[in-house]
Amino acid sequence: MPVTRGFTGKRRGAAADQQRAERLPPGQYDTGSDWPSLTAEATPDVDVERWSMRVDGLVETPRSWSWREIHDLPGSSYRGDIHCVTTWSKFDTTFTGVSVDTLLEAAGPLPEAAYVMAHSTTGYTTNLPLADVTGGRAWVVWDFDGRPLSTDHGGPVRLLVPHLYFWKSAKWVTRLELMASDRPGFWEQNGYHDRGDPWLEQRYQGDP
């Protein structure tokens, strides 16, 4: 591909810190203390008193938790980086909630369950291989850096799958549906990649 005449790349001044530079997946930049917010739909007003989180589909026992019940589960935190397909990455975030493993354990996935569809209160959906939300790699979270997650960023509760691009971390999540076969979610129907690994630059349909 052609070199852009006159382009040298000014963000690299900051990348003098080699360790930070190595934490950036290809095509990403360090957004620093900013946290850009991107949504496709009107931001909902979620009442925690009426909110519930449900795991259903191909499970032994469909389960749901109220706001209070989910807080009574053993908590779990993620500390690390997050990456958005729109090319920002944010370092050293801390999210607290509950591991998706804990929720799945309670519902008991059937052997044929291989994919998950995350559903939001807005109707937003995103699909994930079950293997991407198990083994301590995904959370349902309500705190960011020790404070309640803001509505803009998916509060009161969002999914967190930090090893994939952030559109997979569905905001305002209310349901995980286990499925035998894959089917595309909202952005996946609208041109985005089915899996979304930042290190492989799986941004749009047709990427590796």
Add this chain to the structure above:
Amino acid sequence: MTAAVETRWTTARIAAVERDGTRLVRLRLDVDGRQEHLPGQHYVVRLRASDDYTAQRSYSTASDPTDPLVELMVECLPDGEVSAHLHDVAEVGDVLEVRGPIGGWFTWTGDVTAVAIGGGAGVVPLVSMLRHARRLGIADRLRVVAVGRTLEELPYAEELIAAGAFVALTRENLGSRVAAPPYPEEVRDLVDLPTPAERAYVCGSVGFASFAQRVLGEAGMRASEVRVEQFGATG
């Protein structure tokens, strides 16, 4: 819902560059192997340094789908790596890497009546919708609200006014309208008249998008019929 179409990286030659005001640059691109876009879709522009370092950003198309060139209006952001290059360095004849069109959600093809509210650079995809509507003779199905600080800072201000968009300036008076964000009753009129809009589009900064959604809600627009494209950082 449109089917997802695969897009590959390709190259585009800059056919025209126009710098309006101090922060905006209008690029007209001749895209190799171009696919026709839908009004509201975006392109990714990728810049490459001689050692293969790259930076990429997405920009909405302003052009009508039948325009032989793809038009982008880029706002130069403080510390913007890609926007600053496009604003300060890019010239006619330069070759850029591009990918698109992308996005199948924030699109309007004229199938429903809609209200579209854009703030600042958020008016760009609405200009594509407006040009599309005018060409098809269906301008009555699209009511555009364009919000800017001043007329000079608002992209496509003259074209928007000429096309009948409702322009609200927040830092200077426009005709008899005193500087202010759009009032709920101003938006309500556009949502309701002459027939209720079936869908709404909101494009702008995080703060603007939140304001526009609230005003639309007060005007009776159902949240499920509001499509949002917001950009920028929250505090």
